[in-house]
Amino acid sequence: xxxxxxxxxxxxxxxxxxxxxxxxxxxxxxxxxxxxxxxxxxxxxxxxxxxxxxxxxxxxxxxxxxxxxxxxxxxxxxxxxxxxxxxxxxxxxxxxxxxxxxxxxxxxxxxxxxxxxxxxxxxxxxx
Amino acid sequence: xxxxxxxxxxxxxxxxxxxxxxxxxxxxxxxxxxxxxxxxxxxxxxxxxxxxxxxxxxxxxxxxxxxxxxxxxxxxxxxxxxxxxxxxxxxxxxxxxxxxxxxxxxxxxxxxxxxxxxxxxxxxxxxxxxxxxxxxxxxxxxxxxxxxxxxxxxxxxxxxxxxxxxxxxxxxxxxxxxxxxxxxxxxxxxxxxxxxxxxxxxxxxxxxxxxxxxxxxxxxxxxxxxxxxxxxxxxxxxxxxxxxxxxxxxxxxxxxxxxxxxxxxxxxxxxxxxxxxxxxxxxxxxxxxxxxxxxxxxxxxxxxxxxxxxxxxxxxxxxxxxxxxxxxxxxxxxxxxxxxxxxxxxxxxxxxxxxxxxxxxxxxxxxxxxxxxxxxxxxxxxxxxxxxxxxxxxxxxxxxxxxxxxxxxxxxxxxxxxxxxxxxxxxxxxxxxxxxxxxxxxxxxxxxxxxxxxxxxxxxxxxxxxxxxxxxxxxxxxxxxxxxxxxxxxxxxxxxxxxxxxxxxxxxxxxxxxxxxxxxxxxxxxxxxxxxxxxxxxxxxxxxx
Numbered sequence: 001x002x003x004x005x006x007x008x009x010x011x012x013x014x015x016x017x018x019x020x021x022x023x024x025x026x027x028x029x030x031x032x033x034x035x036x037x038x039x040x041x042x043x044x045x046x047x048x049x050x051x052x053x054x055x056x057x058x059x060x061x062x063x064x065x066x067x068x069x070x071x072x073x074x075x076x077x078x079x080x081x082x083x084x085x086x087x088x089x090x091x092x093x094x095x096x097x098x099x100x101x102x103x104x105x106x107x108x109x110x111x112x113x114x115x116x117x118x119x120x121x122x123x124x125x126x127x
Numbered sequence: 128x129x130x131x132x133x134x135x136x137x138x139x140x141x142x143x144x145x146x147x148x149x150x151x152x153x154x155x156x157x158x159x160x161x162x163x164x165x166x167x168x169x170x171x172x173x174x175x176x177x178x179x180x181x182x183x184x185x186x187x188x189x190x191x192x193x194x195x196x197x198x199x200x201x202x203x204x205x206x207x208x209x210x211x212x213x214x215x216x217x218x219x220x221x222x223x224x225x226x227x228x229x230x231x232x233x234x235x236x237x238x239x240x241x242x243x244x245x246x247x248x249x250x251x252x253x254x255x256x257x258x259x260x261x262x263x264x265x266x267x268x269x270x271x272x273x274x275x276x277x278x279x280x281x282x283x284x285x286x287x288x289x290x291x292x293x294x295x296x297x298x299x300x301x302x303x304x305x306x307x308x309x310x311x312x313x314x315x316x317x318x319x320x321x322x323x324x325x326x327x328x329x330x331x332x333x334x335x336x337x338x339x340x341x342x343x344x345x346x347x348x349x350x351x352x353x354x355x356x357x358x359x360x361x362x363x364x365x366x367x368x369x370x371x372x373x374x375x376x377x378x379x380x381x382x383x384x385x386x387x388x389x390x391x392x393x394x395x396x397x398x399x400x401x402x403x404x405x406x407x408x409x410x411x412x413x414x415x416x417x418x419x420x421x422x423x424x425x426x427x428x429x430x431x432x433x434x435x436x437x438x439x440x441x442x443x444x445x446x447x448x449x450x451x452x453x454x455x456x457x458x459x460x461x462x463x464x465x466x467x468x469x470x471x472x473x474x475x476x477x478x479x480x481x482x483x484x485x486x487x488x489x490x491x492x493x494x495x496x497x498x499x500x501x502x503x504x505x506x507x508x509x510x511x512x513x514x515x516x517x518x519x520x521x522x523x524x525x526x527x528x529x530x531x532x533x534x535x536x537x538x539x540x541x542x543x544x545x546x547x548x549x550x551x552x553x554x555x556x557x558x559x560x561x562x563x564x565x566x567x568x569x570x571x572x573x574x575x576x577x578x579x580x581x582x583x584x585x586x587x588x589x590x591x592x593x594x595x596x597x598x599x600x601x602x603x604x605x606x607x608x609x610x611x612x613x614x615x616x617x618x619x620x621x622x623x624x625x626x627x628x629x630x631x632x633x634x635x636x637x638x639x640x641x642x643x644x645x646x647x648x649x650x651x652x653x654x655x656x657x658x659x660x661x662x663x664x665x666x667x668x669x670x671x672x
Contacts, residue, residue: 016170016174017140017174017177017178018136018140019133019136019137019140019141019178019181020177020178020181022133022136023128023130023133023181027128062169062170062173062174063170064167064170089173089176089177089180110177110180110181111177111180111181111182111183112128112181113128114128
């Protein structure tokens with residue numbers, strides 16, 4: 001998925017917490033990204049991915065209805081080129097490892113640090 | 128990164144998560160907490176942890192992490208052992224208390240004692256000094272004591288509004304601005320027909336705006352009833368009773384102001400039901416429904432019921448009524464006596480019902496928002512308290528009445544009927560009109576002039592204008608000079624010293640710029656049951672004859 005010159009990368013944020021989505025949204029907008037959409041659980045996340053085809057997905061690991069890992073699996077099965085970055089918290093190292101095995105490009109750790117989030121996002125977009 | 132702008136979202140979202148945790152635990156209590164519930168609890172704790180960490184609230188993060196670990200352990204064991212349920216609830220309570228600390232901008236309270244009493248100390252993300260010297264009992268006592276002190280729910284102070292609603296506000300404001308210019312040009316052109324048309328249009332716009340604002344202020348009753356399962360559970364445990372709580376209609380939406388006003392009364396009524404109503408085992412039901420232009424909230428129990436004779440004895444002892452009155456009072460009025468200040472019929476003041484608000488406060492809180500309390504009770508069958516609530520606390524329908532040179536407003540929900548009484552319908556006592564017959568009832572007449580200490584008016588009128596209403600729980604005919612129509616009014620509260628005026632509940636501004644007081648007949652006079660304070664004795668009217 002190539003970026004058209006001059007157009008911002010479009011990010012889909014999937015996290016059940018409005019709080020986290022708000023922070024991520026501000027970080028990405030501040031970093032020159034465009035928000036393609038925000039979803040609250042894995043089920044909607046997968047559906048939104050199909051509809052919106054964002055350049056990047058930021059996906060929480062722990063969510064109701066469908067976990068981040070399950071959603072990631074479905075997205076990667078449909079679009080192996082999907083760029084998905086997982087959000088994790090301390091103590092979820094095992095899950096993160098599993099996510100990377102399933103197809104996540106990278107992960108960011110809560111609490112989010114602006115620089116780190118943008119650095120990971122840019123690296124993933126370039127890769 | 129400046130996190131202060133996320134504080135509001137953090138507070139409201141963390142609160143929702145913590146409440147949901149309580150709800151999940153209480154919902155499965157009795158049965159085992161199964162895998163699905165543990166997963167849901169884990170997700171909530173996890174969310175709280177992530178948010179607290181982001182905001183830099185170390186203790187909340189540590190506690191949420193601790194709970195998360197405990198839940199992870201339970202997940203592996205396939206369930207939560209019954210003896211651990213209390214510990215889990217204590218932890219959830221502590222989370223809530225931390226949130227209150229944060230909300231009040233206090234330092235987060237110490238959580239080390241809680242962490243120390245957990246049998247399975249798991250690694251924690253934050254280093255928190257553990258103080259194992261405090262006994263389990265001491266902490267339990269502290270937590271139990273604090274949780275029964277009902278905390279006013281601060282969720283009522285913030286609302287989430289869908290952007291479409293805000294868009295509608297913007298649209299309406301735009302239309303109102305347009306309408307203003309149309310009115311202006313019609314006035315300049317002295318085109319009265321157009322003026323009338325635009326005024327009508329503006330009336331519709333304002334009506335629409337009012338409707339929209341009301342929608343935003345609505346919140347489900349669930350925001351109050353959500354905490355009742357926990358309250359009842361704890362009370363039942365403390366009193367050793369088996370109590371089933373039934374809640375119906377909690378999806379009913381009410382104005383935020385109304386919810387705020389009934390938050391404490393609701394808890395008090397439920398507490399009373401468990402404490403004094405239920406004998407050994409029984410059901411407390413909380414039901415809500417809409418009835419015409421009001422909402423009804425009922426708190427009922429199937430317990431011992433109110434001992435009416437005992438109420439009368441107590442009221443006589445305290446000189447609240449005379450023995451003559453005691454024998455003539457109908458049952459529903461005797462029951463209202465339990466709302467008189469200082470009259471508690473509880474045999475013993477228990478730890479739970481002995482504090483907090485009493486029935487008098489319940490009643491006055493209700494009346495403050497233009498609601499009323501209806502009490503029904505049957506000995507051995509149970510008691511029910513019905514709270515009649517207005518749908519909106521800010522905008523009400525007023526009846527305007529004139530009294531001397533004063534124009535006053537009476538909320539329409541206080542008015543049962545408007546009557547014109549002919550002289551031959553009035554019964555005289557010592558040459559003055561004291562009551563009139565309505566159907567089979569002898570209704571006392573009360574003069575608004577007398578209450579307001581305005582001298583007697585000219586008695587040339589052929590009939591008396593009477594507003595049939597209730598004063599201190601008793602049906603009376605309030606005599607006014609004349610009624611002057613009704614209108615929707617935006618009620619503004621009064622500040623000191625005007626808020627000290629008895630029976631005056633607020634004010635509003637009329638179209639001509641006049642400020643009028645809104646009076647509540649229920650509380651217009653002093654204690655009705657005081658000696659010699661019976662309307663017939665005190666408020667007799669000048670004869671219309």
